[in-house]
Amino acid sequence: MINWKKIDTVLLDMDGTLLDLNFDNHFWKEFVPLKYAELHGLSVHAAKQQLVPLFKSMEGKLEWYCLDYWSETLRLDIAGLKAELSELIAVLPHVVEFLDKMRQSPKKVLLVTNAHRDSLALKMEKTCLQPFFDAIISSHDMGVPKEQANFWELLQQRQAFEKQATLLVDDNLAVLDSAQRFGIGYLISISKPDTRLPKRDITNYPAIEDFRELMDGL
Ligand SMILES: [Mg+2]
Numbered sequence: 001m002i003n004w005k006k007i008d009t010v011l012l013d014m015d016g017t018l019l020d021l022n023f024d025n026h027f028w029k030e031f032v033p034l035k036y037a038e039l040h041g042l043s044v045h046a047a048k049q050q051l052v053p054l055f056k057s058m059e060g061k062l063e064w065y066c067l068d069y070w071s072e073t074l075r076l077d078i079a080g081l082k083a084e085l086s087e088l089i090a091v092l093p094h095v096v097e098f099l100d101k102m103r104q105s106p107k108k109v110l111l112v113t114n115a116h117r118d119s120l121a122l123k124m125e126k127t128c129l130q131p132f133f134d135a136i137i138s139s140h141d142m143g144v145p146k147e148q149a150n151f152w153e154l155l156q157q158r159q160a161f162e163k164q165a166t167l168l169v170d171d172n173l174a175v176l177d178s179a180q181r182f183g184i185g186y187l188i189s190i191s192k193p194d195t196r197l198p199k200r201d202i203t204n205y206p207a208i209e210d211f212r213e214l215m216d217g218l
Pocket of ligand 1: 015170171172
């Protein structure tokens with residue numbers, strides 16, 4: 001699927017790529033509406049009806065990924081609630097094997113995420129993946145989400161990489177689109193970001209179901 005000899009930098013997304021998106025899906029679709037319903041004396045159904053359009057309107061914006069924004073808007077302690085649900089945080093199958101292989105190679109490996117620093121810290125604490133990366137970058141540090149093409153320019157200013165020799169693996173197609181516009185050489189998506197949901201059909205980019213498919217020739 002990939003000629004590893006041509007790649008010297010690997011950019012990896014976190015949620016839905018390395019970690020099971022079931023945590024985030026369950027958190028936003030079930031747990032937050034439940035807590036919001038309790039706070040406002042609503043049924044869970046009514047809470048979902050209020051929250052779904054609100055979440056939809058913020059998709060792709062940096063605020064969507066900002067725990068402080070949601071804590072303020074919803075009047076809930078979002079970071080605290082995430083910690084409450086943290087037993088659901090899980091690494092996707094075969095990710096550790098892949099990261100281990102990466103660590104043995106001279107390639108530069110960066111975790112590049114839209115996750116807020118607080119979510120990132122909680123997930124690194126739960127999964128112990130931190131030592132596998134040369135650097136961990138949150139788009140909040142740059143003030144621009146990965147969905148915007150100038151994110152990649154800002155990233156390149158901080159972490160020198162040659163775009164033609166760079167691979168990005170990300171489950172978010174809007175992020176792959178912006179990376180493509182910027183000129184990242186190799187783009188791969190994830191067809192099963194949430195282990196509890198069926199496989200997605202992805203046509204715009206090559207997609208893997210798990211990281212075993214990328215380990216040939218490594
Ligand atoms: Mg993702």
